Amino acid sequence: MRTDTSTGRSPIAIATIAGLATLAALAATPASAMPPLQCQDFVNFAMSAQAQYYARGCARIPLMHANREGHFQWCLKRSDAVVNADRKAKAAALQSCLVASAPPPKPQSAQMQSTASREPVCSSYGQFGERWRNRATAQGCNVAAIPVPRGWASYAWGANQLFTYCMNTDDAAFRGRSAQALGHKAQLEKACSQQLRRPVRL
Incomplete structure (x- = not known):
């Protein structure tokens, strides 16, 4: 078997190392990372949700932050499934906040003077x-x-x-x-x- 004189490695070893490097690169980048336009939609939703959430006076949580660029960069590195799961979590937190802070219904009986x-x-x-x-x-x-x-x-x-x-x-x-x-x-x-x-x- 021939050996690369510059590295001392066989062609099979060189190919194996190159293949492992390629696999590592693929693993580091999600196979279905979100495109920028879809991430912008996600950012708009996230910013709107957190604005409504805190406008109701609900407790601060990491999920509801106002870092627009942070939302965008996070989305670019995640798969569609992960981003959708985060969107659902934000929607659930907002709904919980809206229910908890909803104004109470009025009594059905009005005559209570005496x-x-x-x-x-x-x-x-x-x-x-x-x-x-x-x-x-x-x-x-x-x-x-x-x-x-x-x-x-x-x-x-x-x-x-x-x-x-x-x-x-x-x-x-x-x-x-x-x-x-x-x-x-x-x-x-x-x-x-x-x-x-x-x-x-x-």
């Missing part, structure tokens, strides 16, 4: 709130972990706590601050579905 008219409304408010809380808990939803702004009623409260809250809160504040006003069922379903990553029906 104690006499207030008691039946507050009693119903408490009973429905507890019923939906129990149904959510039975399906594995951690209702106490659902965030609500300071001063709002908690999803974890029972009928008595909700009744007291309702009776001690003026009408305007009750309509504006209650996280469990009558008719809150759909909102609680959304929050629990997001938390458990599966449909929750109450």
